[in-house]
Amino acid sequence: MISSEEINDFLALEFPQINGEYEILELSSENITIFNRISSKHLRPGGTVSGPSMFALADVAFYIAILANIGTNKSVLTTSCNIDFLRKPLQINLIAKPQIIKLGKSLIVGDVFIYSEGMNEPVSRANFTYSYN
Amino acid sequence: MISSEEINDFLALEFPQINGEYEILELSSENITIFNRISSKHLRPGGTVSGPSMFALADVAFYIAILANIGTNKSVLTTSCNIDFLRKPLQINLIAKPQIIKLGKSLIVGDVFIYSEGMNEPVSRANFTYSYN
């Protein structure tokens, strides 16, 4: 498993447009936790975080889980995502917890649960399939 | 069905952060076509449009289809989305075509197909369920 420093360096280089928005809080074979700093661009009227912001966080979090497992030198693509919006998030930072449930020869399947920081009940849950080679 | 002008006014007021990014090209009971101006912030390494950008377009396009059908004075929420990324989009503007397949008492279900401008084969296809009251 590669380190969070290696992943941070890789993301800063490859995805400069998201730099500073996401942070790896925890990265082990057991747990991965990603932090998303929420600012005005993520918000919707009514003081909630927009669906596309949660999708973007889920996608980054799952991508980081993949990098941690297969390294940064493969070509990786999102194949599909199913996302359920469960509860209205508060207007505060978000936490994402990705988990891989199948690392196949060409497909990777897993889940991401997203929480308003400090809350126990998820605000959304996403299932991803990525392909790689 | 309300007009594209009314919807544009509503979106400019309620979602100033997306102003100028999306444009309603066509809005009738038969066809809705939404244009998404692609700029550097939507791109990924390799010269393709990012998954979250396509999700955001699909979500806006389906939301516009709902506004056209039920008006702008209801409370509307994305409940779930299933999105398939089918082909790598070119580094050009995108077109979205939303379609409602069930307008229920509390749930609205439908599809959005997304195309690179001028192409016949979709780059992604999303299914949405929205709730409203």
Add this chain to the structure above:
Amino acid sequence: MISSEEINDFLALEFPQINGEYEILELSSENITIFNRISSKHLRPGGTVSGPSMFALADVAFYIAILANIGTNKSVLTTSCNIDFLRKPLQINLIAKPQIIKLGKSLIVGDVFIYSEGMNEPVSRANFTYSYN
């Protein structure tokens, strides 16, 4: 494209347990229509067709669309399905209309719409991803 006779022969041989339940009504490069004879085993209390029966029909219909496109000598597997149950089906026979929207090198993606026979509005809509080699 192979003929409906070839597909019927193949299904009767490989899937004897579904023999007689499904029938290919139409098979061309434009349209595929599959008929599902509904009997007591497909029903639920309240006189409706069960969700698993509709899933089974959608899966068979999409599989037939794949056979028609790639022949019967490949190994084909369902990878994922997203199904929306839109309206309560009547206690009558069902019709399924599968459509392939991407025939890739290893993945096939498409939709199936299911109707109560003679009705215009779909009772369910399924999206499938199959893998093959």
Add this chain to the structure above:
Amino acid sequence: MISSEEINDFLALEFPQINGEYEILELSSENITIFNRISSKHLRPGGTVSGPSMFALADVAFYIAILANIGTNKSVLTTSCNIDFLRKPLQINLIAKPQIIKLGKSLIVGDVFIYSEGMNEPVSRANFTYSYN
């Protein structure tokens, strides 16, 4: 939470067509485990369990989790399901573990993981949304 005996009685009465196929092994507020006796009708060529059989098990397992939480006197409907087929199941009995992640006022969302009996890695994972009133 109602008991597994009450649920078994309810299912035997309401769904006689599945009687004897499924068994509740464990039912507590922490864990629900459902057993599915596999016979020839569930199998596919190549000695594997069919996708529709796994869908049917997932649907029953999630329905039992709902009955345990809201009782047997509500009207309950499957709204949508997203199912990933992860690994080829062995030709042996299956175990399903449903979990509710949101019990809302009108929608219930959750997951079901399915295992070949005695195995640690899931063969499929389904996400359900049910509506009730």
